[in-house]
Amino acid sequence: MLRVITERLRQGRRTIAFPKAAPVLPERFRGRPKVDPAACKPGCEGCLAVCPTGALRATPSGPALDMGRCIFCGACERACPGGTVTFSRDHRLAAGTRADLVVNGAEAPRFEALENARRKLFAGSLRLRQVSAGGCGACEADLNVLSTVVFDIGRFGIEFVASPRHADGLVVTGPVTRNMLAALLATHEATPDPKIVIASGACAISGGLYAGLPETRGGATAHVPVDLFIPGCPPHPVVILDGLLRLLGLPTPD
Amino acid sequence: MPMAFTHREATPLDRVPRLAPGEFTAWVKRQVAGGARIAALFGAPEQDGVHLYAVMALDRDCGLAAARTGPVSRYESLTPDCPQAHWFEREIYEQWGVLPENHPWLKPIRFHAGYGANSMIRPRPGETSYFRVEGPEIHEVAVGPVHAGVIEPGHFRFQCHGEKVLHLEISLGYQHRGVEALLTQTADPRTAPLIETLSGDATIGHALAHQGVLSALCGTAAPARALAIRSLALELERLANHTGDLGALAGDVGYLPAASYLGRIRGDYLNMTALICGNRFGRGIVRRGGVGFDLDERLADELAARLARARVDTAGALNLLFESASVLGRFENTGTLSVQTALDLGLVGPPARACGLARDARRAYPAPGAYSPGSGDGLDIPVRLHDTGDVFARALVRRLEIEASLDFCEAAVRRLPGGELVRAPGASAPDSLAVGVAEGWRGEIWHLALTGNDGRPRAYKVVDPSFRNWFGLAYALRGEQVSDFPLCNKSFNLSYCGHDL
Numbered sequence: 001m002l003r004v005i006t007e008r009l010r011q012g013r014r015t016i017a018f019p020k021a022a023p024v025l026p027e028r029f030r031g032r033p034k035v036d037p038a039a040c041k042p043g044c045e046g047c048l049a050v051c052p053t054g055a056l057r058a059t060p061s062g063p064a065l066d067m068g069r070c071i072f073c074g075a076c077e078r079a080c081p082g083g084t085v086t087f088s089r090d091h092r093l094a095a096g097t098r099a100d101l102v103v104n105g106a107e108a109p110r111f112e113a114l115e116n117a118r119r120k121l122f123a124g125s126l127r128l129r130q131v132s133a134g135g136c137g138a139c140e141a142d143l144n145v146l147s148t149v150v151f152d153i154g155r156f157g158i159e160f161v162a163s164p165r166h167a168d169g170l171v172v173t174g175p176v177t178r179n180m181l182a183a184l185l186a187t188h189e190a191t192p193d194p195k196i197v198i199a200s201g202a203c204a205i206s207g208g209l210y211a212g213l214p215e216t217r218g219g220a221t222a223h224v225p226v227d228l229f230i231p232g233c234p235p236h237p238v239v240i241l242d243g244l245l246r247l248l249g250l251p252t253p254d
Numbered sequence: 255m256p257m258a259f260t261h262r263e264a265t266p267l268d269r270v271p272r273l274a275p276g277e278f279t280a281w282v283k284r285q286v287a288g289g290a291r292i293a294a295l296f297g298a299p300e301q302d303g304v305h306l307y308a309v310m311a312l313d314r315d316c317g318l319a320a321a322r323t324g325p326v327s328r329y330e331s332l333t334p335d336c337p338q339a340h341w342f343e344r345e346i347y348e349q350w351g352v353l354p355e356n357h358p359w360l361k362p363i364r365f366h367a368g369y370g371a372n373s374m375i376r377p378r379p380g381e382t383s384y385f386r387v388e389g390p391e392i393h394e395v396a397v398g399p400v401h402a403g404v405i406e407p408g409h410f411r412f413q414c415h416g417e418k419v420l421h422l423e424i425s426l427g428y429q430h431r432g433v434e435a436l437l438t439q440t441a442d443p444r445t446a447p448l449i450e451t452l453s454g455d456a457t458i459g460h461a462l463a464h465q466g467v468l469s470a471l472c473g474t475a476a477p478a479r480a481l482a483i484r485s486l487a488l489e490l491e492r493l494a495n496h497t498g499d500l501g502a503l504a505g506d507v508g509y510l511p512a513a514s515y516l517g518r519i520r521g522d523y524l525n526m527t528a529l530i531c532g533n534r535f536g537r538g539i540v541r542r543g544g545v546g547f548d549l550d551e552r553l554a555d556e557l558a559a560r561l562a563r564a565r566v567d568t569a570g571a572l573n574l575l576f577e578s579a580s581v582l583g584r585f586e587n588t589g590t591l592s593v594q595t596a597l598d599l600g601l602v603g604p605p606a607r608a609c610g611l612a613r614d615a616r617r618a619y620p621a622p623g624a625y626s627p628g629s630g631d632g633l634d635i636p637v638r639l640h641d642t643g644d645v646f647a648r649a650l651v652r653r654l655e656i657e658a659s660l661d662f663c664e665a666a667v668r669r670l671p672g673g674e675l676v677r678a679p680g681a682s683a684p685d686s687l688a689v690g691v692a693e694g695w696r697g698e699i700w701h702l703a704l705t706g707n708d709g710r711p712r713a714y715k716v717v718d719p720s721f722r723n724w725f726g727l728a729y730a731l732r733g734e735q736v737s738d739f740p741l742c743n744k745s746f747n748l749s750y751c752g753h754d755l
Contacts, residue, residue: 003577004511007570011515026525028532028547052443071447073538130404134429136751137406138454138535144404148517162402179365179379179428180407183399209447215366215432233447234454236534 015152016238019245019252023238025089030072031239032090037062037105039082047076047085053202053209056085061104067093068101068205068221071233092252093231094243098221101205101229113249114227118194122168123248125157128198129167129191133184134216135174135208138234139201143171145237158244164188169196169227172220175203175210181217188224196247198228200240205229260316261619264470264686267704270307270320278306278323279332285310285319286336291600293318293689294702295332295342297350298713299370300324304350309689309702313618318689331357338600341721348374359385364427364754369435380409380425387413387420395736399428406750412736422731422739424724429754437714438703440468450537453718453752455495458487459694460716460752461540463701466621466690468542471705472679478671480544481621486666487527487539489635489659492695494523496652496659497568499747503649504575506741507584515571522564526557544676549667558667565660572653585646589730589742592643601726603697603719604655605746608647612637615693633669635662648745682709696720696749718752 040062048056055069076085095101100109146153164187199220202208210216230243245252259265293311297304303325310319331354332339343354344363351372367376399407407428413421449464450457501516524534531539531547538546596609606613614637638654640647690701697719703711727746
């Protein structure tokens with residue numbers, strides 16, 4: 001018993017300061033992309049060819065990067081001679097609408113929290129059921145760590161539960177395989193209203209790397225109404241936590 | 255005579271002997287009787303129909319042997335005499351419709367439509383003839399595909415008498431993305447990230463097996479500095495997953511101090527990987543012909559300091575875990591596999607080493623140009639073994655591997671060789687068979703490619719360690735209680751997506 005207590009003291013307190021302070025992220029972390037159309041050389045489509053998921057598109061006003069498809073591999077940044085596309089370390093990637101995930105030269109859109117009725121219900125107590133529907137398991141791994149002492153989502157009354165009947169919402173990961181579509185729809189149906197749906201990771205948002213494969217079905221967005229989109233491959237836990245807090249209208253650092 | 259080769263170079267396909275189906279199965283059985291294992295057994299489309307390829311692992315001196323047969327539409331099943339062929343033969347039947355006659359357990363493994371001319375009707379996921387135990391007091395427990403935790407989907411059926419599990423049947427395929435077919439497109443910018451997501455928590459392992467294939471085909475080894483950074487990343491991946499799983503095992507037996515420390519320390523290892531490349535799962539570290547990220551002196555110092563801190567934290571938490579009588583009482587004699595079962599089923603990785611089988615690709619099949627085992631350079635990673643085959647043995651082997659990986663990482667980060675990060679690969683060998691193998695944290699990851707006359711892969715095969723070990727988990731549950739399932743499951747912690755592909 002004494003050794004257990006001694007070890008407890010030695011291991012110390014390890015919960016991160018976020019959201020009271022800005023998060024500490026790896027220095028090579030690739031966060032919110034920046035697109036500077038002014039730097040784009042006419043006729044150069046170097047970035048478009050190397051993007052594995054078709055996240056980059058040419059538009060009349062310069063390139064646009066869809067974070068819902070992006071796997072944050074950085075290939076476009078490396079391929080671009082003029083610095084048109086760069087990745088910042090900004091962790092604020094989550095958005096409430098699919099359209100707000102598109103980054104172009106314009107100002108980032110404002111994130112709107114849930115409407116009052118659901119926000120008031122869930123802001124102190126949010127029970128989530130996770131549905132893994134294809135993908136590679138990495139999104140699940142970095143959702144799991146939210147429950148460790150480091151991120152401690154229990155602080156905000158958020159918890160993963162074992163049944164959709166106990167849940168206020170779903171967190172969907174993966175491109176939704178043909179073999180998981182029925183299970184996803186059944187789980188959504190079994191979750192009582194009012195509910196929310198969170199699509200976590202490029203696969204759940206758009207099909208990601210697997211978009212267009214005959215065995216996949218375009219992610220959660222194609223099948224259930226989504227309230228929160230969390231980009232990444234997989235999203236860093238801080239990115240997920242930031243999205244959850246902003247959805248619930250809880251304070252986060254600027 | 256079927257020919258022997260190594261994973262270090264590609265083998266011309268015309269040197270792989272083409273046997274009659276009966277000779278082919280007899281050859282595989284002879285190889286197994288002589289101590290070899292099935293590294294891969296798979297079908298591939300050829301001009302005149304489907305051919306079967308067998309690649310056998312001799313487990314010494316990088317030794318492999320291969321043979322083929324075809325065209326073939328049916329043959330006598332290997333499984334009754336050679337249980338390690340069981341899952342491979344089901345896969346061949348599901349993909350190509352080639353019938354292994356008298357296979358005792360011939361049902362889908364991924365529940366998809368057949369390939370090529372195989373027009374078998376697509377089954378609905380999970381709908382198959384499950385093994386059933388009959389009797390007045392027998393009951394069945396069905397779980398999944400959606401599980402109670404934050405975890406991938408799969409369907410489990412327990413045949414129970416009271417609490418006692420008579421048989422567990424595991425039905426997978428829910429994660430099937432159909433990704434293998436895409437891996438022949440080596441010029442596609444999706445290929446590298448798809449390889450890294452075959453099983454997301456084994457990103458480095460799969461990427462290294464893939465590079466093994468390319469390196470054999472092109473006859474080019476990555477430069478020394480790249481090999482060192484790759485090895486570091488592979489061991490960091492092992493550290494993170496072993497640590498996390500030991501924490502989860504602690505949680506499953508209700509020992510919360512170790513569960514919460516180890517769950518956190520797993521993240522510390524993931525963050526070390528992110529220190530190298532910015533991503534906690536090592537995406538982008540392994541690149542064709544080398545690595546995509548360097549470790550300068552400052553980052554190497556930072557990594558060394560973090561490793562030293564993590565070593566103390568990990569040891570403190572593991573000491574608590576392995577000193578707790580109530581934990582050991584639950585770990586010992588739970589989910590026991592005999593060495594014979596492990597041999598018969600062809601298990602790999604920590605579950606095999608926990609039965610005393612010294613199977614470790616880092617030793618038997620080191621990457622071309624990598625540190626040579628037994629060279630006494632201080633960078634040798636010893637094989638860790640135990641022999642009781644139970645949850646305790648699997649936990650202990652992982653603990654010992656954590657210590658070995660820490661020793662390696664701390665030495666390697668101090669002695670990174672200089673030089674370039676990428677070496678441009680040469681031309682890819684045409685009409686060849688190439689094999690890449692890496693010891694991921696779950697066990698051996700095998701990738702195989704058959705190239706066409708342009709040197710590009712025309713067939714690509716992935717064998718995740720989970721493909722072999724899922725049946726081992728089913729076996730470990732026999733005679734145990736339903737309530738022991740989470741503990742046994744976590745002691746294997748197999749990949750659904752790596753199996754389903």
